[in-house]
Amino acid sequence: MNLANRITLARIFLVPVIMFFLLIKLDLGSISFAGFSITYNQVVAALIFIVAASTDGLDGYIARKNKIVTNLGKLLDPLADKLLVAAVLISLVEMDKLNALIAIVIISREFAVTGLRQVALLEGSVMAASKWGKWKTAIQITMIIALLINNFPFTFIDFPFDTIAIWTSATVTVYSGVDYFVKNKHLIPIE
Template sequence: MNLANKITLARIFLVPVIMFFLLIKLDLGTLSFSDFEITYNQIVAALIFIIAASTDGLDGYIARKNKIVTNLGKLLDPLADKLLVAAVLISLVEMDKLNALIAIIIISREFAVTGLRQIALLEGSVMAASAWGKWKTAIQITMIIALLINNFPFALIDFPFDLIASWAAVIITVYSGIDYFMKNKHLIPVE
């Protein structure tokens, strides 16, 4: 197994670790100042999420640079991304930090585009990430981090950055999904 695929697998293995810190009732304490509070569990989960999310581009870069792109990597990389985002979104819903509708919309789009990518692979082609797909990923990661850290530092000035980022993520997620399907409608069998 090459380095790029190992990095992708590491991202998958970090998913349950993040969920452990978010959902298991392990009280590591709370950091509080002024009217702001955040548990150390959330801080640890956010840091692990940031590390995991940052490996997304790294594995692909290493694979392309070293010419070690594999079918396993093509399959695992988007799967790892979807597992990471879906698991954290579901955890945030469970923690009552994210509206379930937002999570459902984002996760549904991710599964739909993943299905389209699988159809493309069966047809012998690879759907490259679009610019909108990259923006979607960036705003989703920004939204998740803001929610994981209780909207810090914006919570100190009572600015709803996390809410704005959440709805921006929904809009860009839906738009990028439509963009993928419109550009690849030739892959969809019509019977």
Template sequence: MNLANKITLARIFLVPIIMLFLLINVKFPHVRIEQFSITYNQIIAALIFIVAASTDSLDGYIARKRKLVTNLGKLLDPLADKLLVSAVLISLVEMDKVDAWIVIVIISREFAITGLRQIALLEGVVLAASKWGKWKTAAQITAIIALLINNFPFALIQFPFDQIASWIAAIITIYSGIDYFVKNKHVINFSDQ
């Protein structure tokens, strides 16, 4: 197994660790600054999430630079991304930090695009990621980090950056999904139905 695939697997293995810190019922001490409060386990979960999210670009860069692109990597990389984002978002719903509808929109888009990619593969076509897909990922990661750290430092000035970032992530997610289907509608052959 090459280095890029090992990094991708590490991202997958970090998911349950993040979940453990987010959903554990042990009362960790709080960091308090004026009206702002956050538990140490949330800080640890956020830091691990940032490390895991940053490996997404790293493994792809290494695979391309060293010509280590493999079928296993093509399978694992998007799976790792979806597991990481979905698991953390579902945890944030459980923690009552994000509206469930936003998470449903994001996860539904991922299922839909995965389905479209599978149809394309059956036709022998590989669908490349779009710039909107990259923007979608950046928006989702930004929103998740803001939610994980209780909107710090914006909470100090009572600015709802985390909620605004969540809405922006949902809007870009919807747009990127529509864009992806429109640009790749040739893959779906309705005449066979």
């Protein structure tokens, strides 16, 4: 197994670790100052999420640069991305930090586009990530981090960055999904 695929697998293996720190009731303590509070569990989960999310582009870059792109990598990379985002979104819903409807919209789009990608593969083509898909990923990761760290540092100036990030993420997610389907409508058999 090549380095790029190992990095992708590491991202998948970090998913349950992040969920453990978010959902298991460990009392590791918390950090509190000036009206702001965050548990060490959230800090650890946020740091692991940041590391995992940062490997998203790294594995693809390594595979392309070293000419070691494999079918396994093409399958695992988007799967790892979807697992990471979906697991954390579900955890945030459980923690009452994210409305379930937003999580459902985002996760549904991911499943729909993944299905469309599978149809493309069966037709012998690969759907490259669009600029809107890349923006969607960046905004989702930003939103998740803002929620994981309790809107730090914006909470000190009473700026709802996390709320803005949620609605921006939902909007761009829906738009990018529609964009994929419009640009690839030839893959959808209408009978």
